[in-house]
Amino acid sequence: MNAPVNGESPLKSEHDIVLARQLVRKLTQELGFSLVDQTKMVTAASELARNAFTYGRGGSMHWEKTNGGDRRGLKLVFVDEGPGIPNLELAMTDGWTSGHGLGMGLTGAKRLVNEFAIDTKVGVGTRVTIVRWK
Amino acid sequence: MAEATLSTVLKKSGKDIKASWARDLAAAQVSAKGRISAAELEQQASEFLNLLTKVAEFARANDIGASDFRQIREFLEGVSRSRAAQGFTSDETATFIFSFKKPLFASLKAEIGKDAEELVEQTWKATELLDSLGLHTIKAYQKTREELINRQQREMLELSTPVVKLWEGILALPMIGTLDSARTQVVMENLLQKVVETGAQIAILDITGVPTVDTLVAQHLLKTVTALRLMGAEAIISGVRPQIAQTIVHLGVDLQGVTTKANLADALALALRRTGQTLKA
Numbered sequence A: 001m002n003a004p005v006n007g008e009s010p011l012k013s014e015h016d017i018v019l020a021r022q023l024v025r026k027l028t029q030e031l032g033f034s035l036v037d038q039t040k041m042v043t044a045a046s047e048l049a050r051n052a053f054t055y056g057r058g059g060s061m062h063w064e065k066t067n068g069g070d071r072r073g074l075k076l077v078f079v080d081e082g083p084g085i086p087n088l089e090l091a092m093t094d095g096w097t098s099g100h101g102l103g104m105g106l107t108g109a110k111r112l113v114n115e116f117a118i119d120t121k122v123g124v125g126t127r128v129t130i131v132r133w134k
Numbered sequence B: 001m002a003e004a005t006l007s008t009v010l011k012k013s014g015k016d017i018k019a020s021w022a023r024d025l026a027a028a029q030v031s032a033k034g035r036i037s038a039a040e041l042e043q044q045a046s047e048f049l050n051l052l053t054k055v056a057e058f059a060r061a062n063d064i065g066a067s068d069f070r071q072i073r074e075f076l077e078g079v080s081r082s083r084a085a086q087g088f089t090s091d092e093t094a095t096f097i098f099s100f101k102k103p104l105f106a107s108l109k110a111e112i113g114k115d116a117e118e119l120v121e122q123t124w125k126a127t128e129l130l131d132s133l134g135l136h137t138i139k140a141y142q143k144t145r146e147e148l149i150n151r152q153q154r155e156m157l158e159l160s161t162p163v164v165k166l167w168e169g170i171l172a173l174p175m176i177g178t179l180d181s182a183r184t185q186v187v188m189e190n191l192l193q194k195v196v197e198t199g200a201q202i203a204i205l206d207i208t209g210v211p212t213v214d215t216l217v218a219q220h221l222l223k224t225v226t227a228l229r230l231m232g233a234e235a236i237i238s239g240v241r242p243q244i245a246q247t248i249v250h251l252g253v254d255l256q257g258v259t260t261k262a263n264l265a266d267a268l269a270l271a272l273r274r275t276g277q278t279l280k281a
């Protein structure tokens, strides 16, 4: 039996964020990530899942075990159909928050992974893609 | 007089009404077997009939909010509470009142059946009164259930957040599991409260049991550290494992100025030194 290489999990509630974190923990373990790398990826996922839930009115997390050359890694895509981010440069500034956060979620997540891409459109939604290689 | 008639019927045929009501109740509550004793049910039925007879005689109107109805209201609230505790559903609880209608109406009919108009009026009045009492019972039941659930939730919140006194002047808060916002709030407030009560100088926030420290958790920790400082106490965060430390650095959260230790033992050793206490073997 082959374990699935991709999937999707909802981000509709506070509890879904917990489940998403647990799923990412499990996937990184299956991929043989070190404890530090597991923790980094789980923490980045926690940030982006919470943003999708808090600002994006909920959404989902898509995951994929991926190959890049001779490396294996985990790709996560956080998708929501919320209001989008009007000023991305500002949102990607350390310490800037439109709410009551620390304003470190997006920039912190970016520093915790190998690849980070954000695609957002006002009134349409936000999609954040991250990859961490083993 | 309307009320006089209900009261007359209750006084005259109370015994018969009760006998047939008790049979219906017993039949309706078969599923309730074992949850309530026959003696308890009998006792409640007698008391209800007593109180109803009293209000039927003296109450001016069918306004069960009035003070004349205080006794019967309180009695029904008591019944609701015990039913909720015994595990009855709200339907089963309300059946106690609503099943009184059938035998009562039968007696009303026997008494004033010849006067059709009067019978309709009396039946209507009795229906209104019993419906109000039934609704009051359901409301009381729901209130009890809500209180029960609230209490359980509070107990759970408190159970999972014990503040322990480690030493003279030293408290520890071992945090375990996921720190969602609602729980974290309670945890932190609880700790601050204990610091006030005990006059502790040092509080150790132990995050050994917290799998992920993200910006939300970090923010809660920082807020608590700040609050502790304002209260004149000092905070130590323990259980900062190597992988957590590295992640926090990359995340960019500034824990500078906050004393952190890898484990609880190191944190306690430091706290003892700071409070000028020593461990004797």
Ligand SMILES: Nc1ncnc2c1ncn2[C@@H]1O[C@H](COP(=O)(O)OP(=O)(O)OP(=O)(O)O)[C@@H](O)[C@H]1O
Binding pocket: A047, A051, A052, A055, A056, A080, A082, A083, A084, A085, A091, A092, A096, A097, A098, A099, A100, A101, A102, A103, A104, A105, A106, A107, A126, B215, B216
């Ligand atoms: N999915 C999203 N949809 C809409 N706006 C978003 C989304 N994600 C982030 N933002 C905006 O970007 C800002 C910065 O996000 P970031 O995660 O860096 O900080 P934060 O969530 O405010 O605080 P925290 O440090 O607790 O994460 C947010 O305050 C919000 O305005």
Ligand SMILES: [Mg+2]
Binding pocket: A047, A050, A051, A101, A104, A105, A106, B215
């Ligand atoms: Mg955020």
